[in-house]
Amino acid sequence: MAGNKKHVSYVVSVLLWLLLLIHQCILGRGGGGGGGGGGGASSSGSTILMDRRLRYDFYEKTCPNVERIIHNVGCDASVLIASSGTNIAERDAEINLSLPGDGFEVFFRAKRALELQCPGVVSCADVMAIATRDLVNLVGGPRWEVKKGRRDGLVSKASRVGNNLPQVNQTISQLITLFKSKGLTILDMVALSGAHTIGFSHCKEFMNRIYSYNKTFDIDPSMNKDYAQTLRTPCPKNDHNLDPTVVAFNDVSTPAIFDNAYYQNLQKGLGLLETDQKLFTDPITRGYVDSMANDQHIFFSYFVAAMIMLGGVGVKTGSDGEVRRDCGFFNS
Numbered sequence: 493m494a495g496n497k498k499h500v501s502y503v504v505s506v507l508l509w510l511l512l513l514i515h516q517c518i519l520g521r522g523g524g525g526g527g528g529g530g531g532g533a534s535s536s537g538s539t540i541l542m543d544r545r546l547r548y549d550f551y552e553k554t555c556p557n558v559e560r561i562i563h564n565v566g567c568d569a570s571v572l573i574a575s576s577g578t579n580i581a582e583r584d585a586e587i588n589l590s591l592p593g594d595g596f597e598v599f600f601r602a603k604r605a606l607e608l609q610c611p612g613v614v615s616c617a618d619v620m621a622i623a624t625r626d627l628v629n630l631v632g633g634p635r636w637e638v639k640k641g642r643r644d645g646l647v648s649k650a651s652r653v654g655n656n657l658p659q660v661n662q663t664i665s666q667l668i669t670l671f672k673s674k675g676l677t678i679l680d681m682v683a684l685s686g687a688h689t690i691g692f693s694h695c696k697e698f699m700n701r702i703y704s705y706n707k708t709f710d711i712d713p714s715m716n717k718d719y720a721q722t723l724r725t726p727c728p729k730n731d732h733n734l735d736p737t738v739v740a741f742n743d744v745s746t747p748a749i750f751d752n753a754y755y756q757n758l759q760k761g762l763g764l765l766e767t768d769q770k771l772f773t774d775p776i777t778r779g780y781v782d783s784m785a786n787d788q789h790i791f792f793s794y795f796v797a798a799m800i801m802l803g804g805v806g807v808k809t810g811s812d813g814e815v816r817r818d819c820g821f822f823n824s
């Protein structure tokens with residue numbers, strides 16, 4: 493259940509990009525900062541407008557083999573901008589510090605391969621969107637067509653990550669509000685949370701559930717007790733120097749496979765994060781959890797629909813932003 497990231501670096505890469513795509517690129521944009529980087533297209537109205545400017549055949553003439561060339565991951569690749577001087581870039585924000593170099597490296601390599609064939613043509617944001625799709629599919633998940641034509645942001649600021657990310661201590665209604673502000677429905681939220689069928693979380697994200705939960709319960713009563721006990725070994729109480737490489741699988745039963753086991757786990761109190769488990773305990777979302785737990789096809793079709801929505805949220809197109817030559821740096 494708990495493991496060392498080094499042993500599963502490829503799967504980690506998959507997850508990192510999904511995590512980046514959702515947590516930073518999409519949910520993390522548009523809130524503060526007000527700059528051009530996020531594009532500010534966070535209402536559903538502007539989402540639809542922008543989405544129309546994305547096309548399946550966007551690179552048909554300029555880089556017809558784009559999908560074949562990309563082996564790995566990526567949205568608005570602002571998260572990839574390296575910090576320089578006083579600008580602490582998104583990839584260095586505290587919540588991103590756990591994202592190891594190998595995940596980024598995979599993506600940089602894909603972009604470099606693309607630059608050899610079609611220099612200056614394919615945006616980092618499109619590379620990320622395509623690679624994420626490929627990688628989900630590679631670990632057993634669904635496949636979908638990705639619309640292209642995104643441009644890369646010109647602003648990357650750590651301060652934009654913070655408040656716009658979903659947090660494990662948020663209520664379902666706070667999460668619904670956050671997703672809604674990006675044009676995403678409750679169903680989208682539950683389906684996208686199914687991405688926790690793969691990946692890891694650090695101890696600090698669930699420590700409060702396994703020790704001194706509240707005055708009445710030592711362990712979160714919505715959590716399976718045996719599960720909580722096994723999590724205590726890698727995540728000792730009162731350890732203020734928690735090893736940042738110690739992580740627990742988000743999906744305790746099939747951690748490296750993109751399937752609907754995540755939802756079945758929730759039905760058994762085996763959700764790792766408090767927000768995961770709340771999707772089942774809260775009557776607003778429980779029905780969706782049950783239907784996705786019952787039928788993997790249903791999960792996949794809702795997940796794909798939500799990912800397609802997500803791929804059009806807040807994107808820059810046309811002459812906005814730039815096509816970054818190196819995903820780690822602005823062109824100038």
Ligand code: HEM
Nearest residue numbers: 507510511514590658659660684685687691692693694767
């Ligand atoms: C609903 C609200 C959500 C909350 C509160 C949440 C929270 C978290 C947290 C705390 C982690 C662990 C981070 C760490 O310890 O390094 C995590 C991991 C992850 N999340 Fe979410 N998340 C949410 C929704 C989503 C969505 C919608 C997706 C994708 C569509 C997603 C994809 C992932 C992935 C792939 C990982 C694993 C990353 C890795 O293995 O390094 N999450 N999430």
